[in-house]
Amino acid sequence: MSPVLFWLFTLLMLGFATSVVVNRNPVASALSLVGAFLALAALFVGLDAYFIAVIQVLVYAGAVMVLFLFIIMLLDLKAEQRRRFNIVTLLGGSIVAAGFIAELTALLSKFQLGKRGFPTLPGAKPVDDVYQVGMTLFTTHNLPLQVTGVLILVATIGVIILSRRELK
Amino acid sequence: MPAPLSPITLEIIVLLLGIFLLLSESFSKSGDKSWMARFSIFALAVTFAWSFFTTGDAGVDLASSFYSADPSALFYKRIALLSTIFVLVMSLDYLPTLRQFIPGSTVGAGEGEFIALPVFTCAGLMFMASAVDLLLVFVSLELVTISFYILVAYMRRQSTSLEAGVKYLILGALSTGFLVYGITWIFGVTGETNLIRIAQVLPAQLAPGGRLAGSESGLLFGLCLFIAACGFKVAAAPFQFWVPDVYQGAPTPVTAFLSVGSKAAGFIVLMRVLEPFLSQASIAAKLLPILGILAAASLIYGNLAAMVQDNLKRLLAYSSIGHAGYLLLALACVAPTDSSFGHSGVTISFYLAGYMIMTLLSFTILIVVAKHSKGDDISHFNGLSKRSPFLAFAMLVAMMSLAGVPLTVGFYGKFLVFASAVQQQQFLLVGISLITVAAGFYYYLRVVGAMYWKDSSDEAPIRVSLLTKFSIALLVFGVVYLGIFPQPILNMLSSAW
Structure with missing residues (x-):
């Protein structure tokens, strides 16, 4: 790129x-x-x-x-x-944010691993993205996928519980 | 491995129970929903018993799997199951209060989900106990967190509950951001998400000339983000800002679940993720002081701020921060040469088990008393010894144990923590925690004082339902029994670590 x-x-x-x-x-x-x-x-x-x-x-x-x-x-x-911001909150927030950015900058400037280029992939064949993602999701990574399903179920219940005008 | 007894059946049963509850809620007639809670308590108790008949994960290649069922995972699964059972017992007592604050058009509307959601949370906690891959850690942590967002804001007509929900949502989302960013860094530098694989490849990567030589800081950055995110979950200072308001605003059974479940899950995840890294001396030398600072901050903040609280829920919130401090202290005292957590793992797990029992006990009593006294301030406990000697005695046991009086489980937990801190010669931390223990005595005994030495304007005796009485008696027994004979659990734990 x-x-x-x-x-x-x-x-x-x-x-x-x-x-x-x-x-x-x-x-x-x-x-x-x-x-x-x-x-x-x-x-x-x-x-x-x-x-x-x-x-x-x-x-x-x-x-x-x-x-x-x-x-x-x-x-x-x-x-x-x-809104008028509370000066203490504003100050605290900016200190945390500035500290985080400073740390990240300091880290990235001396982070050797990040200076490497991408390794060349073995074989010049183009990889079938969709196929690979699908295979990963439904074979090796199936358990996290199932748990994600439960997560979405719970989120759906939450939306109904918290937003319906009158529960039945 | 015989298939029917594979440990993952535990999670499957719990999930099926949750789905069954949802379906029966939608197909059953409106009306009292307390049968759902009773049924879930029974089903979860059966699952708890089942957990003793499951096999471990012998023969499973953990390095290419997500799910481990080693003895420590099973131990935390049992903690999750037990705390869910007691939370549901509390919910039974709490349903009348809950009913006032949810906008239902029919009797019992919205109550079924209040019972089904903790069951799903329990499944999430159990998955988390077993997760050996950062992906599963993340997904199950989110399952737990999202169901807590809903449960905290459940009483929509009460502004404090909504406020608690929004606060928890915003800070929880922030901590999730930290978590994902941390995981990204850990994955980026090590090239693995599986924790067992990380433990295998890490020594070579850290060796001179290895992939990580000179880039250790990237790994440390990721780990710090991860610790920060877990700090939110276990309510450790300085990530504790949400705790008091959320604990006070949430429905009381949810507060209990939050303080027990969230903490146990946070610590098992913290231990599992940090284990491969802490066994590397160069990384442990930098991480352990960070954990020590977090421990000291939580101890001081939690215990000192608790001294001035008049609301018992808020007091328990600050005390929860304080207890996170003791647990972090144990974590900061991992022997740097240990290949695994060893003694610290046993200490933390025992402390968590004890913390679970005494916290659930105090919240169960709080719900009963609050229902009769119409409020959850300490002053509402005035004269409890005359209104209900049984409840007053149980609360006395709970407070003594939280404070750490000998012959209670709380004392033995603290004793183990101090022992490992002394062993690692962390005398500064030991000094700080001794002072905070003294502060703890002050505020826990204030509750005892209110119960026994103050008079109440209301002399009406408090009636306790049979199931609640039974669960309180069981918890009191647990506090005292484990305080006197901690050996059975300690033996079980030392085989796990």
């Missing part, structure tokens, strides 16, 4: 992600999130991970975001009021 494209999409993604948090209008936030997802998908394409890129667009940018927007429109959310 060309470094120019990498930096372009990374900056786009970070910019959109920031705007999700900073925007006071929920619709604008949601749309920025779509932008961030698309830029992330572009990064996946750059890594030759086409399957994940497509799933990223279809599932996140497509299905999940459309749902988000529906909910926002249906609830008729107004732009959030500007």
Whole structure:
């Protein structure tokens, strides 16, 4: 992947992600999130991970975001009021964030393993992404997949319990 | 391995029970749902008994699997099952209170799920106890956390419960972020997600000229993120900000489950994940001080802040932070040369088992008393010895054990922790924890004082249902019995580690 494209999409993604948090209008936030997802998908394409890129667009940018927007429109959310931040919270939060970034920068500058290039894959044959992912999920990684199924069931129950106007 | 007795059947039974509860809830007529709790208690008790007849994982190649059923995993599965059983007993007493705060159009609406969700949580805890792969660790941890999000916010009509739910959700999501990022780093530097494989390849990778030579910091970074995420789950300082509000706002049985289940699961995961890394001296030398600092911070913060609390749920929340401190202290005293956790594993597991018994005991009593006194402040316990000598005595035992009075399980747990700390010559940490134990005596005995030396305006005797009475008696017996004869459990544990 060309470094120019990498930096372009990374900056786009970070910019959109920031705007999700900073925007006071929920619709604008949601749309920025779509932008961030698309830029992330572009990064996946750059890594030759086409399957994940497509799933990223279809599932996140497509299905999940459309749902988000529906909910926002249906609830008729107004732009959030500007809040005044507690100075202590703000200070504490920025110290933690700054410390984290500083640590990460210091770490990455001397992290030898990260300076290696990608190893060349044995055989020049293109790998069938979908087939491989499917095989992994349903053969070797089946147990975590099943537990994920239970997790989604529990989440579904939660949505109904917490959002239905009157329980029956 | 005979298939029907494979240990994973335990999880399958629990999951099937959960699905059965959901289905029967949706197909049964509306009305009282307490039969569901009774049925689940029975089914989980049978599963608990079953767990003694399962085989271990002999013949399974753990390095390419996700699930291990070694004796330590089985021990934690039993802790999960037992705590779920007692939480369901509490839920039975709590259903009338719960009913007031959920918007139901019919009698019993929304109560079935309150019983089914802990069962799913229990399955998640059991998977977590067995997880030897970071992927399964993550997925089962999320199963547990997501069901806790729902349970904490369950009483939708009560603003404190909703507030607790939102706080827990936001901080929980943050900790999940840390967890995933940490796992990414660990996977990135070692190239493996299976913990057994990591233990196999790590020595070669760390050796001079190996893959990780000079890049150790990446591994440490990942591990620190992981410890931070587990710190959230076990309520250790400085990741404890959510604890008091969430514990106070959540429905009381959920608070009990949160303080026992979440803590036990957090520690088994912490031990399993750190084990391969702590056996490497160069990494252990850097990780153990971090754990020591977390332990000291939790001990000091939890125990000192608990002294000024007037609400018993909040007091128990701070005491839960304090107990996380003792457990972390045991973890920070792993002998750096041990190839496995050895003595510390036994200490932590014994402490957790004891903590489970005494915490469940105090929450069970709290629910009964709160139902009759209409509040869960310490002042609501005033004169309990006259209203119900049985409850007052049980609470006395629970508080003594939490404080660490000899002849209770709490004392023996603390004794083991101090013994391993002295053995590792961590005298500073021992000094700090001795001071915090003294602080603990003060605030736990305040509750005892309220029960025995203060008069209550309400003299009406408190009636306790038979099942609750039985479970309280069982827990009191457990506290005293394990305080006097800890050997059976210790023997079981030392064969596990």
